[in-house]
Amino acid sequence: MAGLLRGLISVVRLHGGSKYHGLDAAGLGVEALIAVVENAADPILIGNDAGHVYYANTAYFVLAGLPNDSFPIPGIASLLHGVDAQADRLYRLQKAARNGQAAQEELKFSDPQGVRSRFDVRVAPMQNMKGVSVWTLRRIESAPLNANLAAIQKIKDMLFGIIVNSPVGLAAIKRDGRLLAANPRFAGWIGTDSLSLMAQERNIRDLIDGPLSLWSSGETSPASSIRFDRAILLGTEGVRIPVSITYLINQGENNGDNDVQLVIRDLRDETAIDMISHEEDESRFLHLFDIAPVGILIVDSDAKILEVNTAFRQRFHESASRGGNFVDLVAQDYRNDVRRKIAEALAQNRHESHIEIQIGSGENIRSAQLYVTRLLEADTASVVLYLVDITEQKNLELQFSQSQKMQAVGQLAGGIAHDFNNLLTAIIGYSDLLLGRHNAGDPSFSDIHQIKQNASRAANLVRQLLAFSRQQTLKPTVVSLTDMLAELSNLLRRLIGDRVELKMTHGRNLGMIKADQGQLENVIINLAVNARDAMGPNGGTIRIRTENVSASEARALDHAWMPPGDCVLVEVSDDGPGIPKEIVGKIFEPFFTTKEVGKGTGLGLSTAYGIIKQQGGNIYVVSEPGHGAVFKIYLPRFDEDETDVAAAPVADSEPVDLTGKGLILLVEDEEPVRAFVSRALAGKGYTVLEASSGEMALELMRANAGHIDLMISDVMMPNMDGASLLKEIRALAPKTRVIFISGYAEDAFRNNDDNLDDFAFLPKPFTLRQLAARVKEVMGNN
Helix, strand or coil: CHHHHHHHHHHHHHHCHHHHHHHHHCCCHHHHHHHHHHCCCCCEEEEECCCCEEEECHHHHHHHCCCCCCCCCCCHHHHHCCCCCCHHHHHHHHHHHHCCCCEEEEEEEECCCCCEEEEEEEEEECCCCCCEEEEEEEEECCHHHHHHHHHHHHHHHHHHHHHHCCCCEEEEEECCCEEEEECHHHHHHCCCCHHHHHHHCCEHHHHEECCCCCCCCCCCCCCCCEEEEEEEEECHHHCEEEEEEEEEECCCCCHHHCEEEEEEEECCCHHHHHHHHHHHHHHHHHHHHHHCCCEEEEEECCCEEEEECHHHHHHCCCCCCCCCEHHHHECHHHHHHHHHHHHHHHHHCCCCEEEEEEECCHHHCEEEEEEEEECCCCCCCEEEEEEEECHHHHHHHHHHHHHHHHHHHHHHHHHHHHHHHHHHHHHHHHHHHHHHHCCCCCHHHHHHHHHHHHHHHHHHHHHHHHHHCCCCCCCCEEECHHHHHHHHHHHHHHHHCCCEEEEEECCCCCCEEEECHHHHHHHHHHHHHHHHHHHCCCCEEEEEEEEEECHHHHHHCCCCCCCCCCEEEEEEECCCCCCCHHHHCCCCCCCCCCCCCCCCCCCHHHHHHHHHHHCCCEEEEEECCCCCEEEEEEEEEECCCHHHHHHCCCCCCCCCCCCCCCEEEEECCCHHHHHHHHHHHHHCCCEEEEECCHHHHHHHHHHCCCCCCEEEEECCCCCCCHHHHHHHHHHHCCCCEEEEEECCCHHHHHCCCCCCCCCEEEECCCCHHHHHHHHHHHHCCC
């Protein structure tokens, strides 16, 4: 140890300047410093900031109860064992040492004899040695400390008296059963005294008739630290004493040497037997009470909690405890009902009364069925409260109600959209007929064009209604996001209102995507409307931004799932209050909504999530409270090839020959639609036979058997619908081509009957050019 100190002091003197010249002049030098430190009355340590001790003087080893040459040297923390927790004070000293600062704290240490003393502990950096500190421990002598020692000794004397005069037997044994100590009561039962019993090294197994549970399984270690037994103690002169034995097992590092304390009670007194039986019954009741799968509380007339079981704490309120008031845990709106039910149970001796309540507040609220029962034969007026958790049941009921509502709304939307499509078909069709008779310079041309444009916008709204009701034919096409958002901007501005500003930023050379445009528009509209609602009546700004994202950039985002390869990003952000952290992970769950009852279905974002996933993309939200929300949609970029270009629909402006010839049977119960289609096809060179019902169509088919080249029929008609008509037509003219027109989905029609033959389909509403192109395609090149 002195060698380490000598080296450290030499380093200090080397860099210490002239302050050590006096020692050198006196001929003392390093050895004098070593002697001073070694013989100091106060313990001294030198160590680094990592907790390693380089040196300790003799006083420190005396305090630690170690030889002077012990190594490694234990740190100060080892002296705190068995003393009040003072980790925070020691931590402040260690932190100061690491920072090269001086600090001082008062700590309590115990010496090898167990005497506790207070020390003034100081730490200071060692000059010119980075990371090395000197620790000095100075004992604080005080009269109160000596008084405490006297008080402790007095307590020890009292405890000894209690043990000697205890009315129950007390003993300590080794794990193998050897007796280590026993009080006079236990020794007297077997006809000896305490000192003689310990000198004899008796074994408890020899004093008990029958096996004990401590060794019943042949194990040397018990299953728990406390065990109970009933046994027969073999007393003096053959007396058999019924006893109860409680084992208190000390769990130490060496299981084989663990000591076991025994508390032995004499059961010969009938009162003692009744007491044990009562204690066992009470113990069994408390066990059943605590493991019950429902929340149980016992409360007094003021709802003060007398007992509460584990299930209630786990399911309803973790902080519930004895002495608290149950009503304070109940949601505000239900507190008066709870008080009333408790009062009724006490006043009317009613054994069962229940109500539905809520417990907690905010996001932690739970629903429960509360049963109130008076506790009979109780010393005080009290009741038992049973709480059955029905939170999940209420959520399921709410979801079922929501789903029924959404199904009804969907059916209504589909029916309205179907009828509206018939009107739009007529409006768009007659607009096309008028545009065919007016040149671009005609004053009426722009008015007619405006009529057609607004009808087309209405058709988009109807398409969204049909998609919502799952009655729209949804097919992916190559989509330009720039064009789609530009067309959608007018609708978005009307939806978000005048107080919300819409800003769009289009990325340069934005890639194409292949997706269902109607579904994608629904997602953008839903996000914009949610952003508007989040910003409140004061409004704000909604920003929609697009950009290309390379495959490497997408991988670097480290989201849960990203499309492979290059992506196109659509970002929708707002200036709202943001989404709280506790619910941001739930926003895409079905039926989850933060809106008031009646103002949200809880399906918007979950539907958006499903749509984007079906398109092969990913939707991700970034939000911080007070900084709005940003929804990022990543869609796989599509490299358009020749096949996809050829398959793209023919634009109205392309100069394609759509004339033809042949006999067409038109079946449509809506007169305006039938008139428009008939005129349009006649204008393209076809001969048209009109029928307003399925029955009339069959008559015309029989009258012109073998001459009709194509039948165009509505799907939904009174009496005979399109499916029934098709079966009859196939029997009369199997080779007749068929085109169905409908405001409902093609898939919905096909799924109604798996036996239907192949047919073409044209969804309503359609333009004159779309009608002529579809007929031309089905008829061939004639």
